Amino acid sequence: MRVVFAGTPAAAVPSLQRLAASAHEVALVVTRPDAPLGRKRVLTPSPVAHAAAELGLPVHKTARLDDDATAAVMATRPDLGVIVAYGGLVREPLLSGPGHGWVNLHFSLLPRWRGAAPVQHTIIAGDTVTGAGVFQLTTGLDTGEILGELRYDIPPGATAADVLDALAHRGAYLLENVVTAIGDGTAHPRPQTGDPTSAPKLTQDDARLRWDESAEQVLARWRGTTPEPGAYTTIDGARLKVLAAAPADSDLPLAPGRFGQDGERLLVGTGTEPVVLERVQPAGKPAMAAADWWRGLRVDEPVAGS
Structure with missing residues (x-):
């Protein structure tokens, strides 16, 4: 044809x-x-x-x-x-x-x-x-x-x-x-069955990580908005792109949005267990390891999402 x-x-x-x-x-x-x-x-x-x-x-x-x-x-x-x-x-x-x-x-x-x-x-x-x-x-x-x-x-x-x-x-x-x-002439069309759901184009707000959600939901949102439009959080009003994240498998007690270190790993609290931030990109700066970004941060008691 x-x-x-x-x-x-x-x-x-x-x-x-x-x-x-x-x-x-x-x-x-x-x-x-x-x-x-x-x-x-x-x-x-x-x-x-x-x-x-x-x-x-x-x-x-x-x-x-x-x-x-x-x-x-x-x-x-x-x-x-x-x-x-x-x-x-x-x-x-x-x-x-x-x-x-x-x-x-x-x-x-x-x-x-x-x-x-x-x-x-x-x-x-x-x-x-x-x-x-x-x-x-x-x-x-x-x-x-x-x-x-x-x-x-x-x-x-x-x-x-x-x-x-x-x-x-x-x-x-x-x-x-x-x-x-x-x-x-051998195609066999069939009607769609089941309940429809909608998948509109994502907005920037869709890519904002919500730390009060469960770790599973936070990581699902990160995965679903990577690489576009790009998952992010805010620190004292400044945007921080989250380029890589993963389950923490840690029992470190952290409130949603609070940071903590587990060895060399940088953790963030969620509504359930923490997640690991592996790679980030601060506004106007190159991508870097999350732990390196954390060590150079000049904000007292930073909270993700603030």
Whole structure:
């Protein structure tokens, strides 16, 4: 089949590479425009745009799937549209333009975690099993019929980046199989079942660690917001990024947000047992070992979250 692929971040790249290596033809790649990155704010192509260039595929860059994007897509006479984390909505008439419509690779077990940040919300909520699914795109938010699905056991300690990378690669094979089944006429769509939950884009407040929660919840929030938007706490009003944290396995009595040392380890109290801060980044400074940051701190009786 002739396929149009829409995607933007690194998580979409394995799917593009898989389809480009398959028997299907990727007629056009749609991605968001170059964005300023780094301290110098250098305009940089999206990971999907970079991968498409390496594959020699035509690219259409657009911030939204408007009339111009619709014209560019439909000029390729596609059999199917495929979207993986593009970052924008597909509306009519583009939605029904390709012969088989559009399918979406989504990184959760729908209808759980419909929305822009399913992996992050999965981990923050403490789920131990997640997955990926390919569904028929409709006008509703992630509501279409499921065409294929896989399950994935979340490894202990895995961050959102770890889980998303695993699902991106596993999901690429699932997507290829679904596209082939659609072309062969052997796809078997089924309605979503169960209670939906919402996974909106994370805010900075979502990334703020709440030390009165249990250690398990604190670490789940840290894992779910690492690396984006980046877990943090505050010390005397100054933001401290928490780059690495872990269970403490310590019975040192610490009130929520209070610091303590266990040998060379820096501990913080939670609503239950303490957790270990391993690596942090103070505002305006480079990343460093948490114990080194603690030794250089010039605040009397600091409290995390203050």
